[in-house]
Structures are given as C-alpha cells and as structure tokens.
C-alpha cells in the first residue's frame with residue numbers, strides 16, 4: 001500500500017490519539033516513525049506503532065507523561081521522561097543541550113525513564129544540523145549474547161554519531177551493537193523469511209536461520225568480541241552512568257507485551273568551534289570534507305547515511321510503501337478509539 005508522507009503521519013497520529021496517547025506524546029512519536037519510513041528504515045517505522053499502543057493500553061507507559069528538564073551541572077542536563085516515550089523527552093531537552101554545548105564546548109544529556117523504540121539517527125542528525133558533533137547511546141531489552149556466550153544479556157544497544165557538514169545534510173552512522181536490529185528479525189518473522197547465518201543462535205545455543213528460533217534464543221554481537229564490548233559500553237553509559245536499568249534488568253521488569261522496555265539514553269554534543277584557536281569550525285569541517293571525498297573516490301565505498309538521504313529524496317516524491325495488513329491494522333486502531341481504563 002503506497003502512502004504519501006503526510007498520510008503516513010496522519011495515520012500514525014490518529015492511531016496514537018485514538019489510544020489515548022496525549023497530543024504532545026503522539027505528535028512526537030508520529031514524527032519519529034514517519035521519519036523512519038521516509039528514510040527507508042521500516043524496522044522502526046509504522047510497524048512499531050502497535051507495540052507503542054499496546055504499551056499504553058497495558059498501562060506500562062504513561063500515555064500523557066510530561067518530561068521534566070533539569071540542569072545537573074553546567075555541561076549536563078537531565079530529562080526525566082516520567083515513564084513516557086522517548087521522542088517527546090528528546091525534543092524537550094534538545095535546546096538546553098545545544099545551549100550547554102555552545103557554552104561549554106561539550107555537554108551531555110541524560111534522558112531517563114523513557115521507552116525508546118526508535119532509531120537514534122533522528123536525535124544526532126538534528127544536533128549536527130545545528131553545527132554540533134553528536135553521539136547517542138541507548139540500551140534495549142536483553143537480547144544479545146556477550147561474545148563467547150549463547151544466552152541473551154545485553155540489549156541490541158545502538159550507538160549513533162553525527163558530524164556537521166556545510167551546505168549538506170550531516171554525516172551520520174547509527175548502528176546496533178548486534179549484527180542486526182531486533183526489528184529486522186521481527187520483519188523476517190512477519191514475512192515468513194529465514195534470516196542469514198550468523199545473526200543469532202536458538203535457545204539451545206545452536207546457529208539458526210529461523211526467525212522465531214532466533215527471537216527465542218539470542219542475537220549475536222557484530223564483529224564478535226568488538227561489538228560485544230560496544231554493547232557493554234552502551235549498557236554502562238545509558239544504564240549505570242545515568243542511573244538507569246541494564247538491558248537484563250529492563251527485561252526482568254517488562255510485561256513482555258512486545259512494546260519497548262523502560263530505559264535511558266545518553267547524548268553527547270560537541271561544539272567544534274571550541275576546539276579551534278579561531279573560535280569557528282570552518283577549518284575542521286573543511287578538513288573532514290577531504291576525508292569524505294577520499295572515501296568516495298574509492299570504488300565500492302559510500303558514506304554512512306547516504307542511503308538514507310537518497311531514500312528521503314525518493315519518498316518526498318513517491319511516498320512510502322507499507323504492507324496492506326499494517327495499514328488496515330493502524331486504520332482500525334485509528335477509528336476504534338480503544339483505550340485502557
């Protein structure tokens with residue numbers, strides 16, 4: 001089913017509002033999932049809405065949570081999501097983080113008590129559009145076996161990085177620390193496809209290409225022990241450092257409704273102007289362009305985020321395509337108005 005971006009956004013918004021999600025939370029989530037569809041990232045697009053909505057109907061997530069922004073230090077801001085979804089909390093802390101990074105040169109935002117179910121590139125790309133270098137880290141529910149093990153402990157724990165560019169969209173990468181995001185497994189399960197070797201093991205620890213067996217077993221870190229260490233770092237930064245749960249603690253506390261689990265996110269923003277004796281970032285950004293050009297000179301190489309930006313251009317004209325069954329499910333939600341008591 002082909003939808004314009006406006007229609008996709010309206011469908012998401014209506015489904016959320018009909019489930020009793022507050023206007024502010026719903027608008028932030030609808031913007032986030034529509035951006036994922038627009039950029040060719042369907043594993044975190046409209047497909048996630050039934051999970052968001054189930055979490056509200058089950059009273060796991062507070063439908064009308066109002067995030068609270070608090071200064072913890074000159075270069076540290078905290079946003080307490082108050083048991084709501086991540087997108088609104090991130091929006092509400094954004095300008096305070098930018099102000100602190102511009103003032104101090106480097107600043108961090110600790111986002112706590114949120115349910116994060118989306119991509120991370122949204123938050124770092126916005127910061128880089130304002131001229132800042134940015135990192136983001138979030139833990140998710142226990143799903144990935146540490147290197148050498150076969151039982152899940154870490155979340156799929158993504159990290160994202162963005163670098164500002166003059167006159168072009170930022171360079172961004174955003175990657176799970178597992179071979180692939182869990183959403184890819186869920187899409188394979190939905191579509192009845194097998195998964196490639198090397199993504200996961202089943203519950204007995206044997207390699208599997210069956211999506212259901214993989215979901216019941218453990219996903220594997222990318223690059224063996226190297227991805228495993230990144231997953232470990234993300235648990236520490238988005239968990240212990242900011243006073244949030246580890247992936248295994250979030251999993252133990254969750255009601256397993258298929259929606260997101262409670263957790264946190266750490267964002268770090270750097271103003272490159274503070275690293276220059278001239279107080280502006282022109283030289284650093286120009287130097288970076290040399291590296292990007294050299295990469296692109298090499299046959300077969302591309303920059304991370306170029307696929308997304310190409311998808312963004314296409315979807316602005318052609319819209320997006322979602323399965324008819326998903327469109328029907330969301331339309332039913334949008335018109336049902338089914339709410340938890």
Ligand code: NDP
Pocket residue numbers: 044116117118119120121138139140156157158159172173174175176177178179180181182184301302303304305306307308309
């Ligand atoms: P991918 O493996 O698809 O891509 C990871 C990154 O690598 C992207 O930035 C991608 O850029 C880049 N890339 C891919 N191929 C190349 C290439 N040939 N050359 C250069 N760069 C390349 O992503 P994952 O499956 O690891 O993660 C998908 C999403 O899932 C992420 O956005 C992540 O934030 C999200 N996620 C969210 C979680 C949560 O709890 N909220 C948990 C886990 C994951 P491009 O996009 O341009 O292809």
